[in-house]
Amino acid sequence: MIVPVSWYLVLAAVLFVVGTAGALTRRNGITIFLSIELMLNSVNLTLVGYSRLLEDRTGQIVVLFVLAVAAAEAAVGLALFIALYRHRRTIDLDRVNLMRW
């Protein structure tokens, strides 16, 4: 039996929401970052799913770019966390409010 693509899409939506909820409720910077990676990953799943449904390779190519951008984002973000930790000795984002309102 061929699994319908809509199942993949719903799974991707659920994964995206799990990531969003994590990014909104957690306070540890690293965990928020992991949640964002989760969201990017679920978007990749949606892209590949639609690429399969429409039989168009463009979705897969966009996934390649998303992967590259995610790698760049992870590198810069983690460097920021290292710099932050060096200055404040914490990455609890509730206690880092230098640039908040």
Next chain:
Amino acid sequence: MELAIFVIFAALALVSALVVVLHRDPVKSTLSLVVTLFSTGVLFILLGAPFIGVLQVLVYTGAIVVLFLFVVMLLNLQREARRAEPGGHGQKLFAGLGALAFVAFTGVALWRATAGAETAPLTPDLVDLQSFAADLFGGYLLPFEVVGILLLVAVIAAFIVAKRPEPASGERPAASDPEGPR
């Protein structure tokens, strides 16, 4: 067979994603993310994108997550993780409600948009790596090069940001460097 693989890896992805979000310890969250990304890679292969699936495992779980683990262990965040997350019960409640609403909306929308569509069997053209490469280096050559430059810029930025700051003139050189020898 395909159904069994889908169910197993979808469940695995879902459970490990929940562990990523809910676990206190950042190391275990990161390791759980490996499971999520690997399961999604398997789903990519099921969807007829074997190249993307392999790339997912290589780049994400092989490089990005290792970077995360490296930083988590470098910063030694165990102490931070053990401290209770302050307050935020209302925030969690509303995040949960919003999550449910979003799942309901998008779930229904996606279902309606795609449930009627009969999923055609995989065509060899969709899986073919050669035509994938022809597309990537044909019509998408410019974005590809731009991504290369983006990665270069990101590496330089990461290096500059994470570099140990020079002891600035006028600051106490010993106290301004908390990572110094002790």
